[in-house]
Amino acid sequence: MGMTQRRETILEELTHAQELDALQHATEALRDHFGIDHMVYHWVNSAGEQYGCGTYSDAWRDRYIEQDYIRIDPVIIGCYQRFHPVDWKRLDWSGKAARAFQREAIEYGVGNQGFSIPIRGPNGQFALFTVSHHCDDDTWAVFTDANRRDLILIAHEFNQKALDFEPERAPEQARALSPREVDAMTLLAMGYSRAQVAETLSISEHTLRVYIESARFKLGALNTTHAVAQAMTRGLIVV
Amino acid sequence: MGMTQRRETILEELTHAQELDALQHATEALRDHFGIDHMVYHWVNSAGEQYGCGTYSDAWRDRYIEQDYIRIDPVIIGCYQRFHPVDWKRLDWSGKAARAFQREAIEYGVGNQGFSIPIRGPNGQFALFTVSHHCDDDTWAVFTDANRRDLILIAHEFNQKALDFEPERAPEQARALSPREVDAMTLLAMGYSRAQVAETLSISEHTLRVYIESARFKLGALNTTHAVAQAMTRGLIVV
DNA sequence: TTTTCTCTCCCCAGAAATGGTGAGGGGGCG
DNA sequence: CGCCCCCTCACCATTTCTGGGGAGAGAAAA
Known part of the structure; x- marks a missing residue:
């Protein structure tokens, strides 16, 4: 799974990305470095607005937004209530809508395995960082155990970038109250x-x-x- | 500043702490390992209740609560509006109350330097992880640059522990709104x-x-x- | 030092929110 | 199929909030 040196280089690229293009490029480089199918950063706002970058297909992203899947996606719902990073297997996939959603996601190329990290910022900001892959349970468990800490840091970097890129989403500094x-x-x-x-x-x-x-x-x-x-x-x- | 191997050992201890005593011990071990004056995890509850563990003196902690310093502490106020870890020097210390607070904190043994990481969990949970030391600006800058990532991960561990130890502190899981x-x-x-x-x-x-x-x-x-x-x-x- | 902010108090009338109760159709889950 | 939840609508009387005014003392910042 790649050399440490190369990872450092990519993380540098991520940290210093100044534009969405550069961020997208770093995302793809990281995904390839980890040897997985997908890496996604997804900013969620329950007013329905969404924003993010990652390697899911455009078709899936459009479908997701069009169907308002954010309301039923067990990854979103589960991570909203957790602090810990979570493996998709541990989420609640019971319920008709959730299973149909999962089936469709896999059809669109999302992996059958996934690992998502909830991230929260000021102002109730909420985002998700997800890695996903198509493989068996054991392989996935080895991968997540080995990279958990790095993924947390990468998630942190992504959110920092998102807040830097879209400062208008952060609250403006108001005159202090007495x-x-x-x-x-x-x-x-x-x-x-x-x-x-x-x-x-x-x-x-x-x-x-x-x-x-x-x-x-x-x-x-x-x-x-x-x-x-x-x-x-x-x-x-x-x- | 200490050997990597030893750090791993302490992190293991932190990760596997099952009780507050063990957590406190791991905190002190980590502080000593980093060679700094203080390491504090501070949970700020919705209702203004506070809870945490760390190496500040009891006198200072009591004084802090008694004086309701949470309302004027620039570290709290500043971190509440940020996602990034922040050096105390970059906070807003103008204002009489803030400066008086700082002076008093140093008298009670808090370092003149500090680095705080805001942490947010589900249900609007908010906590702070802080390291503090008494030294000059350059020494401190070297320290924070070198350990920033580790400190983020440690902050994450602490919050995970806090949520594990006191699940009832998390406001009751409200039935989701329609x-x-x-x-x-x-x-x-x-x-x-x-x-x-x-x-x-x-x-x-x-x-x-x-x-x-x-x-x-x-x-x-x-x-x-x-x-x-x-x-x-x-x-x-x-x- | 001047100016700006903070804290405290008062009046009135109209607009808005609240509490309690009731009722019917639709959808999902066990 | 029954149960529970979601969405929709209605009336009553009472409490609470809001939008206009005006005024003086003291503290902090520029």
């Missing part, structure tokens, strides 16, 4: 009503409203719920 | 009013209310804002 505003947003995010927040902070509800409005203004939010969501997204409060 | 509920929560988080959401989804406002209430129930939320905040921390919606 301590009282943070308190207000935090308690509201914890489900307190305005009256409860005011009581908790030992201030009048009128005063509290000033904070909320001021926070709303600073965050460019349309209403309280929006302001809380924005404060969370931008990492201004930790709930 | 597609319509996700739509509703997402649009509400975007600042739409109920009427606007209903129009956008082409359903009656009455129907929309059913979704919101059902989502609130599933999330154990007290009101709409709380439900949206919960959906966000649990990674059920991405805004």
